[in-house]
Amino acid sequence: xxxxxxxxxxxxxxxxxxxxxxxxxxxxxxxxxxxxxxxxxxxxxxxxxxxxxxxxxxxxxxxxxxxxxxxxxxxxxxxxxxxxxxxxxxxxxxxxxxxxxxxxxxxxxxxxxxxxxxxxxxxxxxxxxxxxxxxxx
Numbered sequence: 001x002x003x004x005x006x007x008x009x010x011x012x013x014x015x016x017x018x019x020x021x022x023x024x025x026x027x028x029x030x031x032x033x034x035x036x037x038x039x040x041x042x043x044x045x046x047x048x049x050x051x052x053x054x055x056x057x058x059x060x061x062x063x064x065x066x067x068x069x070x071x072x073x074x075x076x077x078x079x080x081x082x083x084x085x086x087x088x089x090x091x092x093x094x095x096x097x098x099x100x101x102x103x104x105x106x107x108x109x110x111x112x113x114x115x116x117x118x119x120x121x122x123x124x125x126x127x128x129x130x131x132x133x134x135x136x137x
Contacts, residue, residue, distance in 0.1 A: 104123065
């Protein structure tokens with residue numbers, strides 16, 4: 001099963017918070033993890049923010065980054081192709097979304113994701129309307 005994770009959900013794989021257990025279960029269940037190309041910079045940005053705020057140490061930051069980089073080696077990383085961007089625009093025109101959230105939805109639609117995992121309520125609504133099977137964590 002191809003399972004697509006947006007950044008808000010995939011972050012829970014690395015940082016323990018509400019929904020982490022569900023995300024880990026979906027990771028185990030997936031035969032293929034699918035991610036938008038924007039997940040890497042979004043998660044690195046979040047890890048850097050945690051480091052700056054003193055919520056994680058430099059060593060923890062390095063370990064999180066290494067784990068993320070290892071995880072994406074085996075993932076289907078969906079680029080921002082014209083088709084993905086077209087789907088993102090479609091989502092933006094009919095839903096209240098941030099740009100990056102729309103790119104995640106567009107990427108999930110274009111890669112034929114069988115499940116779309118998100119922690120964002122507005123993104124979940126848009127993804128459902130675009131025909132995706134949504135799991136909100």
